[in-house]
Amino acid sequence: MAAQFGSRLRKGAATTAAAALAVAALSASQAPGATSGDTGRQANAGASTSAPGGAGSSDGATGNSPYYTDLPPLNSPNPSTSPTPTSPSIGTAVSRGAAEAGIPATVLDAYKKAEAELRGSKPGCNLPWQLLAAIGKVESGQARGGDVDAEGNTLHRILGPQLDGNGFALIPDTDGGKYDGNSQYDQAVGPMQFIPSTWAWAGRDGNGDGVKDPNNVYDAALAAGHYLCRNGWDLSAQADMNSAILSYNNSQDYLNLVLSWYEFYRKGTHSVPDGTGTLPSHRSDSSTGSDSGSGSGSGSNGSTTKPTQSTPKPHGPTPSAPSTTPTLPPTATDTVDHLEDAGTATLTAMAGDAFGKQISTRAETKVGRTVAKVRVRFTIVGDTDATFSGGEDTATVVTDSKGVAVAPALQAGEKTGDFTVRAGVVGRTVKGVDYDATVTARAADTLALVNTTALTCAPGAEFADQVEAKATYQGAVADKVAATATLIKSADDTSENDKGPYFKDANGNAVRTLTDLQTDADGRLTLPKLYADDTTGTFLLRITTTGGATLTVELTVAAADPSSSPSPTASPSASASASASASASPSASASS
Template identity: 40%
Template sequence: MLCTAALAASLTTAAVVGNTPTADAGESEPTGDSPQAQDRGNARLDLPDLVADPPPVQGAPEGSTGIPATALDAYQRAASSVAAALPGCHLPWELLAGIGRVESVHASGYGLKADGTTEKPIRGPRLDGNGFAKILDTDKGAWDADTEFDRAVGPLQFIPSTWAQWGADGNGDGQRNPNNMYDAALGAGLYLCAGDRDLAQPAFLDKAVLSYNNSREYVNTVLGWMRQYQKGGAAQVPNPPAVPVVPPTTPPVTPTPPVTPTPPVTPPVTPPVTPPTKPPTKPNPPAATVSGLERLGSGTLKAEAGTVFTTSPQAKAKLSNGKPAAREVVVFEIENDTSGTVFAASGKTHVVVRTDASGIATAPVIKAGEKAGAMPGVFTLRATLYGTREFTVKFAGTVTPKPVLTADALERTGDTKTPEAVAGGSFARRVEVLAKAKGKPVAGTAVTATMVRLDAKGAWVPAETGPFFKDEDGKEIRTLTLAPSGADGRIILPEIFASDVAGTYQVLLTTPEKVQLVVDLVVKEKPATEEPTTAPSDPATPADPARPTGPAKP
């Protein structure tokens, strides 16, 4: 058998990912309504010594907490494999042991072998609706030998339809067999961890066990056994036989009277008969196993940031007999990534798919990330197939930056009337413009504003007089670089001051790409002011106040 450490080391984070099943595999997260959770009978709901000492079970290991060596190894190996692949799940092997104890008493009494198989099949009652759930046949009797209704099978009592989705190869023999303790333990671990569950949290732990069997009594019993094992109550014992050994009894010996011997009879001589020669039987060839994974296509992927890759990466799995390996699990994982690339549907960096009838595994749509910004991004897409050993192929991915949009037009926005000011004052109406690219606002457009005039040739040249801006020190300037446009494409000019001379002036706005816009500025004369008037004084000589004035003499 493979040792636990070697198996765990051979797996990566995405090796046994169970939270993103294939499109045709069914549910992505089991619930209490899942087929596996239905009443399927045969659960041993006796609690451990922690709660109540259960009665001895025929063929069970010694003591209430004894675990056969093979079962214990399978539980611990499965937990190690899941921990290496899904570290956020925190699956304890004691939980698997609790389920194994409740479902089949660790396959005790069925002849558990060192390779994980059993001498006798483990099948639950027929799920025909009589006393249990009604589940019509889903496996054509392949696992449960029943072509009309399903039965739970194996030491961990999987419903065949559940095994079709969550079945796993826990011992590296290239097979997924629910009747094998190693395969069943790993499959149960993946099932319990589905949907990014963290079993260290009581709510997720409760939800996971309910999805295995939707019964509060079942949950309490499983968790009771789990805690008993966690407290050091698990004892490794030899694998028990399929049928309990009963010591033979020796009947009492009754003496018999002496018998008179009869004379020997000479048998007739029969000539020897030579049996017909049979042709040697040809041994059955060994079962084909997964033997390789081949990358299809060029192996390079390229897309612009924020878009999806138009090429779907593919890899082909092969068997040792040269035929395609159908229905095998292939893990695609994005690694060494500088771009933020993910699988579009899930937003994650790993996904599990199964090969089709031709042995081809196709990765789902990949979306190029935008994390690299203006720099190219790179990543590696790794496809891994797990058989008796690990097979890997890689694809090189490149994410090109988004093209930088530059403004192809500047236009007035806001209050678009011609700005006016009185000579010596400032323009109350601020000039606002919109930078556009292909008719849409564009961010990051730098604009230079220059006060201009027409020269003799009709060209715009910098003006030495007229309206002006002010710098930080309050000095007059007639050329100014404005802050780039924001996400809305808007640019607002600072305050513009009018000169003392009335007239129509222009400010020229120019982008680095020579996109230009001319805005008129009108300076009006100051209103004329009236001079104050003074009344003329009386020219007559004032009368002597000492004597009254009389009428003038003739």
């Protein structure tokens, strides 16, 4: 594809060759946590490659497409003004420090908004926006130097090469060309270089326009943030950050490069006008930034000057073209005829709980042989808020040596009812497997009365204490469980009583049945105040919950016992005598 980055990308052959040497040298010196292995390549002990749908995925977010290998400047307070003869590009990199730290305004805003959203929705992930900036730099040169409009839409399409297996991964078309314009093979798309099959489940609406578009930097940045935050990763832990980055593009060199840019941006960045960002020059497939590939595409980023390109001449005799197109051997995916269940148990969970079992699916050939290294996509279908661990409704897992793909654990939401998890082969239309799953209402199996004093009241008065109970399920606190309270006629007749104690509705009217009650986070249920009419006696209040827990509470309405009243200090007659005596005493005194 004849995408151009403009005249800023032109470099001499000598500089390009030297830059390639500098990439290896700087990567080894700048990548945080990097160590040197026996072969001289960098290794990072914290990186994991086995998490389902994670670092071990065969395609990652980008299909392992090419990426830009330009390194950040050396952070030296006194950069050398004369580069050494063996590494002229290092001096150039240092002199461009201020420019490299500039991130186009709209792109920078998209990264920071994504960080803020993830801080609320997935606080345990601890996503730093500088990590999005590092990936955005490596994948597309910050959307080709900020070649976006005010809403974050790219002004020119940014596409990676078609993933046809010719030097890249083989990913047949999955979106009908909707995003990449290619109905034969997938290509990485947009500022964060998502392949369409990944965008189908990872896509997000970051700018609130109701559309999930990989060509919009707000949508792409938020999707990248959620992608990096799945699998329960905490990006404040280096091992988890390494795993998340490798899941984006499964390459050790990619990991080291992204970490280098991450450290660079952490030390200071600033906003520059859209369209003025510094553009990258070198790609991991040895192409310059002006070629088609990761971070490139149709359009010239506002420049009509095209870099001069030359086609290298091969050494030795020119080989003759083959008379026929060679037939490529079938891939593992090509051999899959169908998927089979691999012993998945009944999928049932209570609302808010994790499902106890995981889905297992086996890929098989037509004759029943298992097929390893096949990507299986699990998709949650139906009116449900259940998700896979990490909050996603789709997960892609590669089959193991026995041909089995195990989906991430399912987490039930608050919606009850049935839904389906659909398993299918990525890149092939073959018979899949549908798994039925059910979310049941939260339940309690035990109710216990918290009140320790008898619940008594005089006729026409108000009960001093409110009824309080605690619900548990299999010994654990049963929170958010629905309950009903009814004043019943007797233990044998559970119909509503028409006399005796009662509750009051919002208008002050007597009601003897309460519905829509719910236990709190501690499993406690506190009923409203109770009142008594003029009927005396012993009455029963019955509380029931979802799950069958039942509690019957005894209420007593009785007139006050006169014998229990405090005795007067003197009888009325005595008081009268005392009063009369007191009245007569003055005259008695006078007569004396």
